[in-house]
Amino acid sequence: MPSLVEFLQSIVNGVGVGLIYGLVGIGFCVIYNASGIVNFAQGVFVMLGGMVCETLLSQLGIPLIVAVVLTIPLVAISGIVMELAIVRPMMHRGATLFAIILATLAAQIMIERITLLTFGDRPRTYHEFTTGGPLKIGDVAIGYQLFWILGCGALLVLLLWLFFTRTRTGRALRACSQNREAAQLLGIPVARMMLIAFALSAALGAIAGILVTPTQYTAYNVGTPFGVNGFIAAIIGGFGRAGGALAGGLLLGVLQALAIVALGAGFKNVAALSFLLVVLLFFPNGLFAGFGKSAKAH
Amino acid sequence: MNVRYWLLALATCTALAGSAQAEDTFKIGSSVGLTGYAAVIDRAWRDGLAVAADALNEKGGILGKKIEVITEDNKSQPQDAVVGYRKMISSDQVSLFDSGCVSAGNFAAAAFVMQAKLPMYLCSILPQRDKEQEWAFSFLAPPKFEIEARYRYIKEKTDIRKVGILYDPTPYALMMKGLGEQLAKDFGLEVVAQETYKPDDADMTVQLGRINAAGGGAVIKIGQGGSTVTAAKNIKQLGLDKMLLLSSNDDGSIFQQAGQVLGDRFFFVAPPVQLPKQLKPGPAKDAVDAFLKYWKPKYPDRDPANSARAWDSMMVLAKAAEIAKSTDGTALRDATQKVPSYVGAYATFNFSEKQHVGITENPFLIGKFATGELVVAE
Incomplete structure (x- = not known):
C-alpha cells in the first residue's frame, strides 16, 4: 500500500509535468481556434525550445536569460515557417482539413529529422535555473525548477488571458475561433491571425521546452510524448478552450503520477487513456463543456 | 543500325565491368536501426564498421577484395529489418551480415538468413532457435x-x-x-x-x-x-x-x-575503450590504440564504445577469412569458430563451435565522472 508521502510527492511532481502538458494543450487550442487545424507538430516546438536553449547555453556560452529571450522568437519563427510553407499553400489550394492535419504530422517528422541531422542524436540538458534545493515540506521534496514551472506557467496564463481579452489582436483571434468567415467579413485579416496563432503556439511550446528540460533531458525525439499528452489535455479540457487545456494538463499529469504509485509505470498511459475514454463518453465536448452535450460542429 | 550496335557494345561493357567489380568486392550487409529506439547504438555500430572497412581496405581489404559495407535502416522495427535483410540477400548478394542491436529484427530474419547459408555477426544477443544460432555470432557481452x-x-x-x-x-x-x-x-x-x-x-x-x-x-x-x-x-x-x-x-x-x-x-x-587513459600497457591497450587511431581523427567528440565492438567484429571477420581462404558463407561460418582468442578494442573474443557468444570474460570496469572526464572509479 503506497504511503501518504508517496501520494503527496506524486501529486507535486504530477502538477509540474501536467503544467507542461497544459501549455502544449493551449498551443493546440490557439491554432485550432484560428484555423480549425489540429497541429500534430505541436510537440516538436517543446523539443526545439529545449534544443535551441541548450545550444545557446552550452555551445555558445550565452547567459541563461539571453538564451531564453532568443530561443522563444527563434522557435516562434519555426511556427511561422510551418504556417507559410505548409498550411497556407494547402489552404489556398483547397486542401481538406484532414490533408492539412496529415501535413502537420509530416512536418513533425521532417523537423525531427532536420534536428537529428543538425544537432545529432545525443540527449542534452542544462542546469536548473536556481541551483540547490530541494525544498522539503515534511518528507515531500519540491525541486526549485518546479517553482519556475509553476510561476512561469501562472504568468503565461495571466498574459494569455490579458492578450485574448484586452488586445485587438487577441480579440480578433477569438473572433476567428467563433466564426472565421464572419470575422473576415468584419475586416479581420484571418490569414494574419493564423500566422500569429502559429507563432504564439510555437512560442508556448518553446517556453514549455525551456522550462522542462532542466528536470529531464531533450533530444530530437522527445516531442512526440509531449505532443500526445498535450493533445489529450486539450481534449479533456474541451478542445479549443485554453483554460480547459491547462486544467486538463494538470489533471492528466497528476493522474499519470498517481497511476504509477497505485498501479506501476506500465499502467501510466493505460490509466490516462482510460480516463480520456471516460471523459469522451460522458463529456463529448470535454470536462469543461458540460455533461452530455453533443460535439459542436465546426 | 550503327546506333544499336554501339548501344549493345556499351551495355556489354557495362555488364562485364560490373561483374568484374563484384568479383573484386567483398560485400557485407548490415541491418541497423538508424532511427527509432536503437538509433544511438546502431549509428555507432554503422560508423564502427565503416572505420574498420576503411582501415582494412587501406591494407588491401579481405583476401585482396575491397570491403563494401551495405547498410539498411530497419528503423528499429523487426518488419523493416526483414525487408532489409531480404533485399541485401537477393539484390546486393552479400557474403555475410554484420548487423546492429535490434535483436527482434535479427531474430525475425535469422531463419531465412540461415537458409541462405550466410553467417550473422550481431551486436545483439543470439537468435533463440538452436539451428539459427549455428549461423550467428554475438559480439554483445552476456x-x-x-x-x-x-x-x-x-x-x-x-x-x-x-x-x-x-x-x-x-x-x-x-x-x-x-x-x-x-x-x-x-x-x-x-x-x-x-x-x-x-x-x-x-x-x-x-x-x-x-x-x-x-x-x-x-x-x-x-x-x-x-x-x-x-x-x-x-x-x-x-x-x-x-x-x-x-x-x-x-x-x-x-x-x-x-x-x-x-x-x-x-x-x-x-568497457576499457571508454576509459582509455586508465589502461595499462599490454595487448588490450594496443587494440584500443589501433582502433582509436582511426576513430579519433574522424569522430573526435564521439563516444567510441559501441563502435569499438563493431570494429572488433570486422577484425574477427578478417581473421576468419584468412583461415577460410574464401568468402563463401559456410566457409566463413566454420572459420569464425576457429579464430583463436582475439583481444579487441572492446573486449577479448573467444569463439568456438560451441561458443557463439564471443565475450566470455567480464570486460567491464566501473567508471565515474570526475574533473571533467570519465575515469575509473577506484
Missing part, C-alpha cells in the same frame, strides 16, 4: 557481466547492502532485471524494490522515492538513453543525498551529463 560489475563495486567499495532495480520494459532489460534478482545474493546484496519506467518518461521521482522508502541505498538502472539523465536529476530533485545511481553501459555523453548532476554518486559500467 548481460550478467554488467550486473556483476556493479554488484561487485557496491560490495567491495560501499557499505550499501540494499539496492533497488529501475528497469525499462524491453526484453533485454527484463532479462537483466531477472539476473539482477538472481545474482544479488552472491554478492551479499538484497533487492528491496523493482521499479519500471518508460524510456520517454518525463519524471521518475515516484519510482525513485519508492526505492528510497524501501531502504535501497543504490539504484541499479537497467536501460539506456536520456532516461539515465532524468533519473539522476530526479534523485537530486528529491534530495536523496546519499543514494547512488549505477547506470548500464551507454554513450559517454549520457555519463557526462548524469555525472554533472550527481557528481561522485553516479557510476556506470564501461
Whole structure:
C-alpha cells in the first residue's frame, strides 16, 4: 500500500509535468481556434525550445536569460515557417482539413529529422535555473525548477488571458475561433491571425521546452510524448478552450503520477487513456463543456 | 543500325565491368536501426564498421577484395529489418551480415538468413532457435557481466547492502532485471524494490522515492538513453543525498551529463575503450590504440564504445577469412569458430563451435565522472 508521502510527492511532481502538458494543450487550442487545424507538430516546438536553449547555453556560452529571450522568437519563427510553407499553400489550394492535419504530422517528422541531422542524436540538458534545493515540506521534496514551472506557467496564463481579452489582436483571434468567415467579413485579416496563432503556439511550446528540460533531458525525439499528452489535455479540457487545456494538463499529469504509485509505470498511459475514454463518453465536448452535450460542429 | 550496335557494345561493357567489380568486392550487409529506439547504438555500430572497412581496405581489404559495407535502416522495427535483410540477400548478394542491436529484427530474419547459408555477426544477443544460432555470432557481452560489475563495486567499495532495480520494459532489460534478482545474493546484496519506467518518461521521482522508502541505498538502472539523465536529476530533485545511481553501459555523453548532476554518486559500467587513459600497457591497450587511431581523427567528440565492438567484429571477420581462404558463407561460418582468442578494442573474443557468444570474460570496469572526464572509479 503506497504511503501518504508517496501520494503527496506524486501529486507535486504530477502538477509540474501536467503544467507542461497544459501549455502544449493551449498551443493546440490557439491554432485550432484560428484555423480549425489540429497541429500534430505541436510537440516538436517543446523539443526545439529545449534544443535551441541548450545550444545557446552550452555551445555558445550565452547567459541563461539571453538564451531564453532568443530561443522563444527563434522557435516562434519555426511556427511561422510551418504556417507559410505548409498550411497556407494547402489552404489556398483547397486542401481538406484532414490533408492539412496529415501535413502537420509530416512536418513533425521532417523537423525531427532536420534536428537529428543538425544537432545529432545525443540527449542534452542544462542546469536548473536556481541551483540547490530541494525544498522539503515534511518528507515531500519540491525541486526549485518546479517553482519556475509553476510561476512561469501562472504568468503565461495571466498574459494569455490579458492578450485574448484586452488586445485587438487577441480579440480578433477569438473572433476567428467563433466564426472565421464572419470575422473576415468584419475586416479581420484571418490569414494574419493564423500566422500569429502559429507563432504564439510555437512560442508556448518553446517556453514549455525551456522550462522542462532542466528536470529531464531533450533530444530530437522527445516531442512526440509531449505532443500526445498535450493533445489529450486539450481534449479533456474541451478542445479549443485554453483554460480547459491547462486544467486538463494538470489533471492528466497528476493522474499519470498517481497511476504509477497505485498501479506501476506500465499502467501510466493505460490509466490516462482510460480516463480520456471516460471523459469522451460522458463529456463529448470535454470536462469543461458540460455533461452530455453533443460535439459542436465546426 | 550503327546506333544499336554501339548501344549493345556499351551495355556489354557495362555488364562485364560490373561483374568484374563484384568479383573484386567483398560485400557485407548490415541491418541497423538508424532511427527509432536503437538509433544511438546502431549509428555507432554503422560508423564502427565503416572505420574498420576503411582501415582494412587501406591494407588491401579481405583476401585482396575491397570491403563494401551495405547498410539498411530497419528503423528499429523487426518488419523493416526483414525487408532489409531480404533485399541485401537477393539484390546486393552479400557474403555475410554484420548487423546492429535490434535483436527482434535479427531474430525475425535469422531463419531465412540461415537458409541462405550466410553467417550473422550481431551486436545483439543470439537468435533463440538452436539451428539459427549455428549461423550467428554475438559480439554483445552476456548481460550478467554488467550486473556483476556493479554488484561487485557496491560490495567491495560501499557499505550499501540494499539496492533497488529501475528497469525499462524491453526484453533485454527484463532479462537483466531477472539476473539482477538472481545474482544479488552472491554478492551479499538484497533487492528491496523493482521499479519500471518508460524510456520517454518525463519524471521518475515516484519510482525513485519508492526505492528510497524501501531502504535501497543504490539504484541499479537497467536501460539506456536520456532516461539515465532524468533519473539522476530526479534523485537530486528529491534530495536523496546519499543514494547512488549505477547506470548500464551507454554513450559517454549520457555519463557526462548524469555525472554533472550527481557528481561522485553516479557510476556506470564501461568497457576499457571508454576509459582509455586508465589502461595499462599490454595487448588490450594496443587494440584500443589501433582502433582509436582511426576513430579519433574522424569522430573526435564521439563516444567510441559501441563502435569499438563493431570494429572488433570486422577484425574477427578478417581473421576468419584468412583461415577460410574464401568468402563463401559456410566457409566463413566454420572459420569464425576457429579464430583463436582475439583481444579487441572492446573486449577479448573467444569463439568456438560451441561458443557463439564471443565475450566470455567480464570486460567491464566501473567508471565515474570526475574533473571533467570519465575515469575509473577506484
